[in-house]
Amino acid sequence: MTETLLVTGASGKLGRAVVHHLLDAGHPAGTIIATTRDVTKLSDLADKGVVVRPATFDDPQSLLTAFAGADRLLLISTDELSTPGKRLVQHTNAVESAAKAGVKHIVYTSMPKPEPGNAVLFAPDHYGTEQAIIASGMGYTILRNTWYQENLFLVLPDAFKSGTLYTSAGDGRISHIAHADCAKAAAAALASTSNENHILTLTGPELFTTAEIAALASSIVGKPLSVVNLTDEQLIGGMVAHGLPEPVAKVFTSFDINTRQGGFDIVTGDFEMLTGEKPRPLKAFFEQVKSQF
8 A cells, every 4th residue: 555655845945856756756646745834835736636735833733634644754844043943843843743643754854963062053953853753653764964065056156256265164074965866865765665763864975175165166167266264253254244144144154163073074875775876976066057156
């Protein structure tokens, strides 16, 4: 019997991609549930036969109703960062509602090494959610996604305009992964027939320092790009001076701090284990998007 699979945040880029992966793999549309706050954003999926339901992470009853009948559930972390701790409350609502609804297995999109000591300011949200899932009694697959290659669009366009990339990451290394690869892995984990518990870290195939990333991008894009290492305080001040709110600047800087401290210094074969494919190299990403720089 085909299990019913549920994807939260299905109107977002990751959630929508996961649903399409499931459909492309032949999973019957009628056994896929897609939830979001505004169901009108999922009319195209509803037209394909996907079951579309409203769900609000701040309303546990809406979650309980939306999750009814699901066997396996993908909990995509929310983007609520403006109020410290609110995202963890939202995730806990979802975990508790999933358990009450009879979900057998939950897949969650986390981050690498979120345990206490991680410098990323929202790491406690992920670690707390992981602990809630483990304590829930449901089977689980926790996917600790490394930063997306596409996140480099947050800094590189302006860096190429000025010719300088500012960082406080020092010689810390990171292995960015393609957004599409994370969607593919999440779909594979959700559609799996295994109920074994796993904590997996999804990474790209190689580690790079910020200087190495800049050099690679420069060689492919064909524009000069130097790297200037700053203190954390200087980096925050520079971002604030360019109009970024200080709390956001501190979050971005915490990424660099964590990189410098080795929090992202990890490469695994977990993506290949889940999908049977190799993750997209960073070089291939730059070759694909170089015209955008």
